Amino acid sequence: MPASMSDSSVQLSTVAVVGLGKIGLPLAVQYARKGYQVIGCDVNEQVVQNLNQGKTHIQEEGELALEIPCLVQQGYLSATTQTTDAVRRANVVVVIVPVLIDAAHTVDFQHIDAATMAIGAGLQSGTLVIYETTLPVGTTSSRLRSLLERTSGLYADQDFYLAYSPERVSSGTVFRDLSQYPKVISGIGRCSTARAAAFYRSVLEAEIITMASTDEAEFVKLIETTYRDVNIALANEFARYADSHGLNVRSAIAAANTQPYSHIHTPGVGVGGHCIPVYPYFLFANPFDEQEDIQEDDMLTLPRKARRINDSMAEYAVQRIERVVGSLSCQSVLILGVAYRGDVRETAFTSARLLQQALLRHGASVYVDDPYFSIGELQAQGYTPLPSGYEHMIDVIILQCNHRAFQNFDFCCASACKVILDGRQALCRKSIEALGIHYITIGDGEYKCSGRIHA
Incomplete structure (x- = not known):
């Protein structure tokens, strides 16, 4: 040596x-x-x-x-x-x-x-x-x-x-x-x-x-990120349960988290980023040969299930909207934010992509708006930017990512908008409802309680 x-x-x-x-x-x-x-x-x-x-x-x-x-x-x-x-x-x-x-x-x-x-x-x-x-x-x-x-x-x-x-x-x-x-x-x-x-x-x-x-050091990082993915999936399961039983998951989670051993995360329309939706899959991988996965069906069942749950939230969000407005076929939907989280200029594994795919499957015309990306950048990523002056033609708005700029978004211009789905529980419900727009969020319990609205 x-x-x-x-x-x-x-x-x-x-x-x-x-x-x-x-x-x-x-x-x-x-x-x-x-x-x-x-x-x-x-x-x-x-x-x-x-x-x-x-x-x-x-x-x-x-x-x-x-x-x-x-x-x-x-x-x-x-x-x-x-x-x-x-x-x-x-x-x-x-x-x-x-x-x-x-x-x-x-x-x-x-x-x-x-x-x-x-x-x-x-x-x-x-x-x-x-x-x-x-x-x-x-x-x-x-x-x-x-x-x-x-x-x-x-x-x-x-x-x-x-x-x-x-x-x-x-x-x-x-x-x-x-x-x-x-x-x-x-x-x-x-x-x-x-x-x-x-x-x-x-x-x-x-x-x-x-x-x-x-x-063991590699395992540490995978535990950290997988814990968050599983926790968010649990929150999303709670939210779907709340919707089906007419309960408000946000207030229930807030109360539950006053107990020092409870740390439930916030439900939403999906999980994005370089880490949380990616690294759970590393737990299933074989580092010796990238073409061969280690199949351990009796292990790590929660991370596998959590990934499926979190990726399914985009489709669930679209179903929540259709519960309120009926079929989205031929309706115009605006997704606010293509970044994977608020106030970052990064789209890695963003939930906006899954939302766009789900909306297109349901026949909607899908537009996006994100102040962190130019029109050309949005188009290059396969999105249709919201045309200038087209706000009054939008039927549905989904807040996908909580950029601070969206706190000042002029929803008054969306005069035809029937419903806003707040996918990050970040908007002011009273302000939106004061405009005559129906406000919903994941886990608010209105899936069971409310009927459809009509234009």
Whole structure:
């Protein structure tokens, strides 16, 4: 074992951050402002060019626009498309390349495999490699370790360090979350764990939590996100029960949550984002071969059921609307918000897509409005933007995402609108009903109590 491999106090100077997305770029800035020379690596030439000019392509993190120009000018931060060359110069490599699922819910390792092979080609003895990408259990210790060792000719925890630490931050609040949330880490051996802990203590003020293995650290992130998905599914089941029994789920959940052991989430028209609707499927995946799923029919039944429930809420929302207005065939429906959550410019696995599909199946004409996207961007994503001056032709409005801008939406212009479904329980019911528009939300109990209204 090289001398450096037994010394977790070795001074580090250069960090390569592989992947400059919504999490990777803030991480690069965090490390740079802690005094490291950071090389950001990305396959997108425009992202690299912008960063080297002191510009950011991430708008949700206000600190980036302030920090990046200074860090670039001072030489603490630069970017390149040449990952292998950057890794050759780095003491630490942090990987935050996305792993997603395809339409069949199969885990797609393509991008992280490519990044890993590029890292392995430049990997030097004594370098620390940390994966922060959310991964199926066993991926770091098996698939990625094997790729690194094969491409570098080096051995993990003997020639180089290998660790896993799941990112636990949210888009728009990355720097706040980095300072507040404990950092979960583990290496594939004692030396790797010690080295990773030393690095994170040098760049974060947060508590460090060390797990027994990288498999266990990967499991932590999947537990976190799957818990939320299952909890939301439970809330949605409660909402549907409330509708069928003439009850108000919102007030019932609020009362139930006054008991300190009850933490029921809020029901709605679906679950979107990079994490919650994706990572439960990682629990079912085999990291050795992305084409082969591990079938464990007697395990993880709740996560599987939760995914089906949450994805079914769009169809349920459309049925709720038809309960009030009758058939949606040939009626015009406006979806407010295509982003997956309020005040972010991101559409990953958005519920707007499922709502659009459900509405089209029921024969409706579907329009969208979202202040975070241009008309061209909405069209490129397969949506029909609301034409200017067409508000008075809309029959139904669905609030899909709670952008603050929608709090000031002029519903007076929707003079033909018969019903608004508040999919996020965010609008003022009294204000809407004062306009003569029928207000409904998931779990308000009106599915049983109210009859249809007519134009």
